[in-house]
Amino acid sequence: MVVVIKKTKLKNIDKDVAQALQQIKYQPKKKKVMIKPNLVYGTGAKSGIITHPKLVEALIKFLQKFDCEITIAEGSGVGHNTKQVFKKTGYENLANKYGVKLLDLNTCERNEHKWKYGKIKLPKILDDHEYINVPTLKTHTITTVTLGTKNQKGLLDWPTKKSFHTIGVDKSVRALADVVQPDLTVINALYCLEGNSISLLKTGKKMNMIIAGQDMFETDNIGIQVMQTDSSQIKHFPIIKDIKIIGEKLEKVQTKFAEPQKIRKILNIEFQMNGCSGCSVNMERTMKKIAKHPLLLLKFFYLALFKNITFVSGHSLKRELRKGTKVIYVGICTQKISNNKYIQGCPPEPDLIIEAIRKA
Ligand code: SF4
Numbered sequence: 001m002v003v004v005i006k007k008t009k010l011k012n013i014d015k016d017v018a019q020a021l022q023q024i025k026y027q028p029k030k031k032k033v034m035i036k037p038n039l040v041y042g043t044g045a046k047s048g049i050i051t052h053p054k055l056v057e058a059l060i061k062f063l064q065k066f067d068c069e070i071t072i073a074e075g076s077g078v079g080h081n082t083k084q085v086f087k088k089t090g091y092e093n094l095a096n097k098y099g100v101k102l103l104d105l106n107t108c109e110r111n112e113h114k115w116k117y118g119k120i121k122l123p124k125i126l127d128d129h130e131y132i133n134v135p136t137l138k139t140h141t142i143t144t145v146t147l148g149t150k151n152q153k154g155l156l157d158w159p160t161k162k163s164f165h166t167i168g169v170d171k172s173v174r175a176l177a178d179v180v181q182p183d184l185t186v187i188n189a190l191y192c193l194e195g196n197s198i199s200l201l202k203t204g205k206k207m208n209m210i211i212a213g214q215d216m217f218e219t220d221n222i223g224i225q226v227m228q229t230d231s232s233q234i235k236h237f238p239i240i241k242d243i244k245i246i247g248e249k250l251e252k253v254q255t256k257f258a259e260p261q262k263i264r265k266i267l268n269i270e271f272q273m274n275g276c277s278g279c280s281v282n283m284e285r286t287m288k289k290i291a292k293h294p295l296l297l298l299k300f301f302y303l304a305l306f307k308n309i310t311f312v313s314g315h316s317l318k319r320e321l322r323k324g325t326k327v328i329y330v331g332i333c334t335q336k337i338s339n340n341k342y343i344q345g346c347p348p349e350p351d352l353i354i355e356a357i358r359k360a
Pocket of ligand 1: 078079162274275276277278279313314330331332333334345346347348
């Protein structure tokens with residue numbers, strides 16, 4: 001197959017998306033289409049965390065030329081309400097503007113399918129809809145990158161999402177792709193994310209680009225080549241060489257993305273975020289809240305300079321705790337390893353995490 005790399009700008013995106021899809025000879029085969037963006041939680045279009053709504057708008061305009069009936073479907077990350085996320089990210093307005101449906105994949109009807117680890121429930125809508133996967137070009141602390149293959153985790157309900165962390169995210173995401181694959185993958189590389197998600201700053205990396213193809217693995221492979229990711233780190237999709245690329249020359253758009261550190265450190269504060277994105281995202285929201293309050297920021301840097309603190313999420317530790325460290329356990333998954341002394345919630349709200357920081 002073939003993958004197209006297309007440079008674009010928000011003002012030209014409708015024309016450029018249509019042109020890119022024509023270049024790879026894509027046309028919807030079904031009248032009903034499900035578009036699956038990446039909306040983990042409610043944040044801004046320029047954050048690099050979510051799929052930019054302008055890209056989905058361009059896809060809607062393209063599909064409406066084929067008289068398609070369109071549904072935008074997503075299941076937000078654990079602890080986040082999909083309806084609120086659609087609202088905060090601008091997708092509710094988008095759906096109203098074009099008369100398309102919104103579907104919450106966390107609560108939708110499901111069918112059981114056989115997969116490597118027994119049985120898995122997938123959204124019923126996949127039975128009769130064309131499926132377009134619209135991930136974002138970004139790095140990830142567990143799977144190194146999160147592109148089309150990892151974006152499929154959003155098809156699952158919360159209990160299944162959580163179970164992926166018990167099986168192992170790489171293995172389970174790879175096995176999921178044996179059961180379901182999209183008809184088209186369009187990677188949003190307008191604003192991207194590099195490094196770690198836990199940051200005091202906005203990390204949206206402006207690339208003004210899309211990458212599209214009808215084979216998700218090939219499209220993801222071009223994604224990692226653009227980010228210059230070490231392919232030996234990728235375990236959740238196969239590495240494919242010699243993919244035919246059209247549009248921009250790969251060498252012209254390649255840029256080294258900062259790698260995510262599996263264990264993040266800010267001076268003496270260590271983050272062992274080994275749970276699902278629910279806790280990682282709320283830790284990131286906590287950091288952003290801290291950054292806006294001078295007194296809290298002062299307290300945080302005092303701890304970072306003079307104390308030895310480790311935040312832990314998930315069922316287990318990624319590595320042994322440092323000597324003399326004070327551990328702040330985040331979320332119900334840490335109940336056992338913390339002997340019941342953890343910040344409550346699934347995931348805990350940022351205010352509760354801040355409370356624990358104040359007391360540290
Ligand atoms: S406590 Fe955190 S890591 Fe555990 S399931 Fe809830 S959100 Fe995920």
